[in-house]
Amino acid sequence: MRIVHLHGHGDEPGRSPGLVLFAGDAVATPRGPLEAAGGAAWYEPGDPASAPLAAGRDTVVAAMHTATAAGDEVLLAGYSQGAALTVAYLLSGTAPRPSAAVIANGWLPAELDPTHAVPTLDLPILVVHGTDDEVVDPMAGRAAARLLSRKGAAVVWHEVPGEGHHLGPDAAEVVTAWLAEVRSGRRPGHPLT
Secondary structure: OEEEEEOOOOEOHHHOHHHHHHOOOOEEOOOOOEEEOOEEEOOOOOOOOOOHHHHHHHHHHHHHHHHHOOOOOEEEEEEOHHHHHHHHHHHHOOOOOOOEEEEEOOOOOOOOOHHHOOOOOOOEEEEEEEOOOOOOOHHHHHHHHHHHHHOOOEEEEEEEOOOOOOOOHHHHHHHHHHHHHHHOOOOOOOOOO
């Protein structure tokens, strides 16, 4: 399984804190199209004209085409702002489609209208969030997980006790265990309420 990882706001793709979740895996790390303090961004926070999918869409589509060219399954993963973009990409129905997704410390972008999103999602998704996240409220991550579940995805919601916005080894263990299940052909997840 190939992994495409979307970094957070102000991160350099190869040094994104979200990469700790995929230690030992080969990961494609496209760079967001905008410059931000410390690195790159997918969109300008708080700018309604800079909807996540519109600004970063072409970069993500190109990365997904490259990753799927060999016929392998692809996991689309995002951390922080990259996680919000991952949610937007999944709900948009944009091709190529990933076979699984990981959303780390993400949220449902306010610019999205869930009623106009794809009618169904048929893939396993892990949504992991630190309980002590000082940047993104864990309830925002839970709301995104619920919506993805309502759209038909096999969602696993996992709060990591004591971890903040920069996830660490406990979150990495959760991702590793979930990925092992997905790679073995299982679809971990259950409807969220």
